[in-house]
Amino acid sequence: xxxxxxxxxxxxxxxxxxxxxxxxxxxxxxxNSASPASRGNDATxxxxxxxxxxxxxxxxxxxxxxxxxVVDGDTIVVRYLxxxxxxxxxxxxxxxxxxxxxxPIECFGPEAExxxxxxxxxxxxxxELDRQARxxxxxxxxxxxxxxRRFDDELLRQGFAxxxxxxxxxxxxxxxxxxQLKAQQLRVxxxxxxx
Numbered sequence: 344x345x346x347x348x349x350x351x352x353x354x355x356x357x358x359x360x361x362x363x364x365x366x367x368x369x370x371x372x373x374x375n376s377a378s379p380a381s382r383g384n385d386a387t388x389x390x391x392x393x394x395x396x397x398x399x400x401x402x403x404x405x406x407x408x409x410x411x412x413v414v415d416g417d418t419i420v421v422r423y424l425x426x427x428x429x430x431x432x433x434x435x436x437x438x439x440x441x442x443x444x445x446x447p448i449e450c451f452g453p454e455a456e457x458x459x460x461x462x463x464x465x466x467x468x469x470x471e472l473d474r475q476a477r478x479x480x481x482x483x484x485x486x487x488x489x490x491x492r493r494f495d496d497e498l499l500r501q502g503f504a505x506x507x508x509x510x511x512x513x514x515x516x517x518x519x520x521x522x523q524l525k526a527q528q529l530r531v532x533x534x535x536x537x538x
Contacts (some may be wrong), residue, residue, distance in 0.1 A: 388486030394423035395476060397481055402514075406470045406485075410463045415441045416503055418482070419463060421470070432482040434473055434493045435519045437507035439533065450537035462497070463489065473512035484512060491531035499523045502532015 381496070394406060408421035411428065416438025422428050439449030470485035478484055487494040498504035499522040506523045506531050508516050527534045 345528060347401035394425050394427045395429065395472070398488055401476075402474045404472045406472075408470060410465060413456065413460040413464050415499065416452065416459045419459070419487070421468070430480075430482045431470060431487070432478060432480075432484050432509075433495050433498070434484050434486050434507060434509060434512050436498045436504035437504055438498065438504045439537075451503065454532070455498065458501070458503050459494075459498070462494065462496050463487070468494070473514050475509070475512055478509065484509060486515065495519065496522055500526060500531075502526040502534050505533075 352467050369444070394408075398443050406423060408423045408429070411422050412420040415421065417433045417436050419431050419433070420428060421431055438455035438459070439452035439493075441448050441452040466489060469488040470483070471488065472483075472485055475484060495515075496519065499506060499519055506516070506519050526532060
């Protein structure tokens with residue numbers, strides 16, 4: 344159900360939430376949005392037959408992989424060059440739920456999932472790790488690059504996702520917050536469709 348007007352309480356809650364996000368993002372550091380290939384010597388790109396399962400992953404490490412399945416708008420399954428597979432949770436974004444057990448399908452979730460599937464399924468991508476490599480579910484936490492551009496940014500830019508910083512990861516949080524705020528202002532995607 345969508346509403347055309349927000350109550351004062353909802354507006355106050357949004358302001359407090361936004362202020363909290365801004366404060367968190369301010370503490371997160373750099374805003375470099377360059378592709379791994381364009382950053383020069385500060386990026387480690389691993390393109391041999393390695394995967395995070397065989398390496399000791401560190402922040403800034405990159406892996407090439409092929410997307411074999413899209414689970415939802417912010418989770419994919421990949422196959423590395425060494426044949427190993429991994430479930431990957433995209434960093435910096437949170438798309439509406441579509442497959443969470445005992446949870447309703449959220450507004451704009453199917454659209455976000457379809458967008459991710461149409462852009463990533465079967466494609467060769469580059470994964471960039473931040474400070475923490477895995478979450479409590481053992482999913483790899485990574486930024487996803489497609490054709491030299493950070494795909495996570497595209498989800499925010501087109502309103503398929505909200506910013507979500509999974510601490511201690513947050514290398515691109517400031518730049519990503521800027522993309523979300525612009526999408527909100529333009530009321531694109533979920534910002535125009537969901538109440």
